[in-house]
Amino acid sequence: MGYLIADSVQMVQVVRNLIENALKYSPKDSLVELLISIKDGAVLIEVADRGAVYQRAMNSKSLKPFTEHRV
Numbered sequence: 001m002g003y004l005i006a007d008s009v010q011m012v013q014v015v016r017n018l019i020e021n022a023l024k025y026s027p028k029d030s031l032v033e034l035l036i037s038i039k040d041g042a043v044l045i046e047v048a049d050r051g052a053v054y055q056r057a058m059n060s061k062s063l064k065p066f067t068e069h070r071v
Contacts, residue, residue, distance in 0.1 A: 015045060022049035 015034075022032045030050040037044050 015047075018045075018047040022047050022051065025049070025051035027051070 019032065019034060026032055026049040032050075033046075033048040035044070035046040035048065037046075
């Protein structure tokens, strides 16, 4: 596995955005989990929520900057 050199400020922003989106699109009072672990020397960051299921049809648009999807 290779190495990633990342700006710590931007990485914090990425994780914050994932958590905020999970909270925004999950049912009220539902559980949002943040899991951080190390596997095979890599840091894994997972955000799990109980919101609407991500649709593959959105995939091509969601990787573009400034794209928002309503579910």
